[in-house]
Amino acid sequence: MTQEQVAEAARRENVCRILDAAERLFKHYGYAKTNVADIARDLGMSSANIYRFFSSKTDIHHALAHRMMEASYQAAVSVADRKASASERLKDFTLSQFKITVDTMLDEKKVHEMVVVAIEQNWPVIEAHIERLRLLVERMITEGIAAGEFREQEPALAAECFMSATVILCHPQLVAKCLAKSRISTPEDLIEFGLRALK
Amino acid sequence: MTQEQVAEAARRENVCRILDAAERLFKHYGYAKTNVADIARDLGMSSANIYRFFSSKTDIHHALAHRMMEASYQAAVSVADRKASASERLKDFTLSQFKITVDTMLDEKKVHEMVVVAIEQNWPVIEAHIERLRLLVERMITEGIAAGEFREQEPALAAECFMSATVILCHPQLVAKCLAKSRISTPEDLIEFGLRALK
DNA sequence: CGAGTGACGTTTTTCATATTTCGTCATTCG
DNA sequence: CGAATGACGAAATATGAAAAACGTCACTCG
Known part of the structure; x- marks a missing residue:
């Protein structure tokens, strides 16, 4: 060495x-x-x-955000790479993202403060992270189409729509709000709904 | 008199x-x-x-919020009551809500301030408004099922899923964020996506 | 009588400044 | 030589007194 x-x-x-x-x-x-x-x-x-x-305290904040997102991305990749149907993987992918968001937000007030800053100033790292996840989703959808599991469609567009449709399960602030209120539907219901649109 | x-x-x-x-x-x-x-x-x-x-300045704020939501609801009702297919009406309903949100947010900074307060403190009027809209959606979905336009399903659950799926078109803060960023999909694409899940 | 007001106590906001925190650099120490 | 630091100027934030805004009430006036 x-x-x-x-x-x-x-x-x-x-x-x-x-x-x-x-x-x-x-x-x-x-x-x-x-x-x-x-x-x-x-x-x-x-x-x-x-x-x-x-270089600064903000830089530490950035690095922490990056580290958390990297962990989230790795979890996503390991789901996306599994041997299973595209539907199954998309479902588990979304549930996994949901769980990470919930767990992250459980510390509530303290973590919330950091997340809000990052989102309000819309740091490029966040956009980049979402784009990486979108590419994963796009890949799973492409595979799902190839397997005849989903209908013919533009994977890029479908991926963005699917993620938009499930945004309340992944967006920290929305999750924080929605966990509190009583809802008819469960996360699984919404994912099922999104998957149906793909089929 | x-x-x-x-x-x-x-x-x-x-x-x-x-x-x-x-x-x-x-x-x-x-x-x-x-x-x-x-x-x-x-x-x-x-x-x-x-x-x-x-009774207070806050009370004026409440009343203004109520008046705006009432207008939004009336616009929604007039779409829901139209003679047209359920798909068509659901699409126009969502687009109309989207348009209202965009127009409201166009004043940007000034209105944003008021909306943020209302949402952060999650005023009951907001929840009530969303619930009224959900009931409208539920009705349209029920009619769509009866007409054979949509598959058999629980209308209440489907309505909540549909609204969750299109939340980025109606939630003031999300709309403000999403208008700024470049996106692959248009509002119409996302609505189409949501409608497919119902069929 | 009751719609409307000026005057006033209380709460909130502003603003100047005192203190803390940030971030740099010449210097120390292993 | 380079990892680590104490000392220091700049930037940000806490503090508290002064000013403004909130909300009440006894009173006016048509």
């Missing part, structure tokens, strides 16, 4: 530790109430040292 | 004038920047007089 590789590994390790600490503190005290000095103290280092790995 | 009826008519007239003035000022200067004295001055009356018709 070269000198550079060792240094790089150490750097990654530090980045990860900082993100872990930041995530924990943000979730516990809220994003606004936690300052970089708090994060540094938690790790037994100086706040100046944090800035060797992140 | 009795004494009471005259008085009642005068009261309604005042209520209406106040709401008109409030709506205009709120849209021009924003809800927060407009105070009750401004509304009163605009009408050549004292602010104390406003409180003979509305």
Whole structure:
């Protein structure tokens, strides 16, 4: 292992530790109430040292968002790659996204604060994430068409419609609102509805 | 016409004038920047007089929201009552709701402020409005099933799913966001998608 | 008598400034 | 030499007193 590789590994390790600490503190005290000095103290280092790995507090926020979305995407990929019918996979894909959103929002107030900021300022990473997911959906739909499971249709368009139709299961703010109110339909009902439109 | 009826008519007239003035000022200067004295001055009356018709500034806000939703509901009813296929009416219903939402949001910043407050605090009137619309949709779906246009299904469940699927066309905040971004699908595409799920 | 008002107590908002936090850099230390 | 830091200026935020807005009520006037 070269000198550079060792240094790089150490750097990654530090980045990860900082993100872990930041995530924990943000979730516990809220994003606004936690300052970089708090994060540094938690790790037994100086706040100046944090800035060797992140250019700003916002940058940490970005990185955390990226990490969470990456995890969400990996979960999605592992569902999309399964050996199962397109319908089955689309259903599990959407349920998995729903579950992740619910779990993320369970911390409520603290996480909500961070999500709102990211959405209100509509960070490009969010759009990029949605687009990646859309491509996954598009692929599953294409496969479903090939298998004769779905009717002939434009996969790109169908993917966007399917995701729009199930947006209340994946959009953090909508999920937060809808969990509270009494509803006739379950998530499964809505997914079933979306799948029918594809067939 | 009795004494009471005259008085009642005068009261309604005042209520209406106040709401008109409030709506205009709120849209021009924003809800927060407009105070009750401004509304009163605009009408050549004292602010104390406003409180003979509305118990608070918030009450005016409520009344305005109610008036707008009532207009939206009447537009919806007139579409739902038309002589046309259920598909056609459901499509026009959704497009009409979409148009109203877009037009309402066109004033952007000023109206947005009021809508956000109403949604964040989730006023019961909003839930009630959505429920009324859902009942209209349910009726159209029931008629569509009877006409053999849609498959056999639970109308109440189908109505909620259809509305959930088209929520991005009717939810003020989502519409505001989605108008900005480039999309593959048009509103018509999404409605078509929702209708397919019913057939 | 009752529609309408000016005056007034209470609550909320504004605004100036005191304090905290952010982010940089020259310097230390292993 | 480079990882790490304390000290520091700039930017943001908390604070609290002053001003404005809210909402009430005794009173006026047609």
